[in-house]
Each structure stands twice: as C-alpha cells, then as structure tokens.
Amino acid sequence: MDVSLIVSNILNPPVLAFFLGILAVLVKTDLEIPAPIPKLLSLYLLFAIGFKGGVELVKSGITQSVILTLLAAMLMACVVPVYTFFILRIKLDTYNSAAIAATYGSISAVTFITASSFLTQLGISFDGFMVAALALMESPAIVVGLILVKVFTVDESDREFNWSEVLQEAFLNSSVFLLVGSLFMGILTGEHGWQTLKPFTQDMFYGVLTFFLLDMGLLAARRIKDLQKTGFFLILFAILVPIFNAGIALLIAKVIGMSQGDSLLFSVLCASASYIAVPAAMRLTVPEANPSLYVSTALAVTFPFNIIVGIPLYLYGINLFWR
Numbered sequence: 001m002d003v004s005l006i007v008s009n010i011l012n013p014p015v016l017a018f019f020l021g022i023l024a025v026l027v028k029t030d031l032e033i034p035a036p037i038p039k040l041l042s043l044y045l046l047f048a049i050g051f052k053g054g055v056e057l058v059k060s061g062i063t064q065s066v067i068l069t070l071l072a073a074m075l076m077a078c079v080v081p082v083y084t085f086f087i088l089r090i091k092l093d094t095y096n097s098a099a100i101a102a103t104y105g106s107i108s109a110v111t112f113i114t115a116s117s118f119l120t121q122l123g124i125s126f127d128g129f130m131v132a133a134l135a136l137m138e139s140p141a142i143v144v145g146l147i148l149v150k151v152f153t154v155d156e157s158d159r160e161f162n163w164s165e166v167l168q169e170a171f172l173n174s175s176v177f178l179l180v181g182s183l184f185m186g187i188l189t190g191e192h193g194w195q196t197l198k199p200f201t202q203d204m205f206y207g208v209l210t211f212f213l214l215d216m217g218l219l220a221a222r223r224i225k226d227l228q229k230t231g232f233f234l235i236l237f238a239i240l241v242p243i244f245n246a247g248i249a250l251l252i253a254k255v256i257g258m259s260q261g262d263s264l265l266f267s268v269l270c271a272s273a274s275y276i277a278v279p280a281a282m283r284l285t286v287p288e289a290n291p292s293l294y295v296s297t298a299l300a301v302t303f304p305f306n307i308i309v310g311i312p313l314y315l316y317g318i319n320l321f322w323r
Contacts (some may be wrong), residue, residue: 006312012121014114014206014213015307021217033215041212043178045113048201048208049131050179054186055194056128066129068256069266073133076252076270077140080245081105085148087241091233092293094152099282099289100234102145103298104241106274107137109175110216113209114307115268118315119261126261130269135179137269139171142281149286220304226296234293238301242271246314250321260318267314272306273298 010016024031060066081101088097112134119126186193194201227235249270253263275298282289 010308014117014210017210017214018217021214022221025218025221038215041208044208046109046175046178047182048205049113050182051186051201053128053131054183055190058187058190060127060129070133070136072252072256073137077105077137078144081141081144084241094149095286095288096290096293098145098148099286100294102141103278103294104273105141105144106278107134107269108272108274108303111268111272111306115265115311118311124261126265130262130265131183134269138176142278146285220300223296223300226292227300234297235301238297239305242302242310246271250317254321260322263318264315268311271310273302275299
C-alpha cells in the first residue's frame with residue numbers, strides 16, 4: 001500500500017484534531033468541550049451532508065445505478081450483523097454478541113464524512129446519493145440485532161420487546177430523522193436551495209468537522225481504558241471484521257459498477273460501526289449487554305483504525321481492483 005496515502009490522510013486538519021483530542025487526555029490537560037456543543041456539531045454535520053446529498057440526488061436522478069447502490073447498502077446492513085453475530089458467539093453470550101453485531105452492521109456518519117473529505121482532498125469525485133445509502137444503513141442492523149436476541153435467547157419468556165419502542169428508536173432516532181429530513185429538503189429545493197445555504201452547509205463544513213473530531217479524540221481516549229474489559233479477541237475483531245466487510249463491499253461495488261469514489265464511501269460505510277444510534281437502542285432494549293464492550297470497540301478501536309489506516313487501505317484495494 002502507498003504509505004503516502006496514510007500520511008496524506010493523517011495530515012488532514014480533522015484527523016490531526018482527532019489526535020490532538022487523544023493527546024489532551026493522555027497528558028491530562030483540562031481540555032473539555034461542554035456537552036451541548038458536540039451534539040450541536042453532530043446535528044450540523046448530519047444536516048449538511050443530508051442537504052448536499054438531496055441536491056446531488058436531484059442532479060443525478062433515480063437511475064439504475066442509484067437503485068442498485070441503495071439495494072446493496074440495505075443488503076449489507078442486514079447481512080453483516082448475522083455473520084458477525086456467529087463470529088462473536090465463539091467467545092461471548094447471546095446478548096453481547098447481538099449488541100456488538102448490531103453495532104458493526106450499522107454505520108458511522110463521522111467516518112463517512114472523513115472519507116468524503118479524503119476523496120475531496122485527492123480530487124476523486126463521488127455521487128451525492130451515497131448520503132441516501134448512509135441513511136438507509138443506520139437502522140436495519142438494530143432490528144436484526146434484536147431479532148437475533150429473540151431467536152437465540154434460551155428462555156424466550158425473558159425477552160418480550162416493546163417493538164413499537166424498538167422501531168421508534170431504529171427509524172425515528174434524531175440522527176436518522178435529521179439526515180432523511182435534510183435529504184428531502186435538498187431534493188425539494190435543489191440548486192437554488194444549495195446556493196442559498198452554501199455559506200452554511202459548505203464553507204463552514206470542514207471547520208465544524210475539525211472541531212467535532214477534536215471532541216471525538218477526547219471521547220476515544222477516555223474509552224481506551226475500557227479496552228481492558230474487551231480482551232484481545234474483541235480488539236482483533238474490531239480491526240479484522242471492518243477490513244473483511246470492506247472487502248465484501250468492494251466486490252459488490254465492482255460487480256454493480258460503482259465509481260471509485262462511490263466504492264470507497266460504500267466500503268467505509270460497511271466497515272464502520274455505530275457508536276451513537278445503536279448503543280442508544282441497545283441500552284434501551286438489551287440491558288443485559290455490556291455497553292463498555294460495544295461502545296469501546298467501535299469508538300476506541302474501529303473508528304481510529306478506519307480514519308487513520310482503513311480509508312487509505314480501502315482506496316488501495318480499489319486502485320488494485322479497478323485497474
């Protein structure tokens with residue numbers, strides 16, 4: 001793999017901000033971002049990428065390529081939790097296996113945004129409708145994870161879900177709602193809306209992303225100590241499974257004829273893990289699962305791995321496959 005790709009990715013202001021956040025915790029500074037601000041930043045990022053995706057979707061139209069991509073995204077969101085569940089069952093019980101499988105079947109919007117920034121920096125184009133794939137992949141894994149708990153729990157009388165709450169959390173959580181809502185705003189307003197909001201949704205974007213990743217660095221560093229509870233098996237899982245998922249995604253992308261930029265974003269979606277929506281749902285519906293396992297592996301291992309090594313690695317694979 002071309003090491004310059006990794007170096008180029010690391011020497012990116014948002015990624016450097018992530019390291020700065022980690023360093024701040026390791027050297028025990030008192031740096032702290034007040035709680036409401038990261039929430040506001042994440043809402044801004046979701047709105048900006050959703051709105052841009054809607055505008056780009058209008059430009060591209062609903063083509064065969066768009067439909068195939070969205071179907072592939074939904075397929076991976078449903079299949080990944082199933083096979084990862086059986087891998088995890090080698091070492092863990094049903095509850096923790098299902099919670100972690102759901103986490104890795106869902107996606108990380110921040111990793112997607114970082115990959116978009118990486119492509120922009122390299123001058124590689126990608127289609128805005130990939131945001132629709134992002135929105136479609138966030139929720140199905142929650143439902144699949146709960147079905148796995150239901151099916152594989154020995155005493156089913158102990159597992160009576162309130163499915164209305166589950167579906168509410170899966171499909172109407174704030175992240176999904178804002179992302180889909182802003183996507184439709186972009187579709188309805190098109191180029192006129194884009195020009196109107198451009199100073200807000202584009203010019204401010206990388207500055208906000210940089211500050212947001214500073215907070216993510218702080219969070220990840222604080223989660224590092226939780227890795228002692230996960231053990232070597234889960235740490236290895238949190239690195240190898242994303243690579244495997246990305247490999248499958250690249251094969252699918254090649255078969256259905258995605259462009260290189262879209263293929264990278266698709267592989268990053270499949271390789272990432274949720275540390276916001278799924279943990280919130282699992283805490284509500286599977287309290288037997290240990291949050292320190294599924295949050296720390298996703299946030300302290302898979303997320304930094306993807307933004308430092310994974311994204312350049314997947315692009316390297318694309319360059320090989322697409323020759």
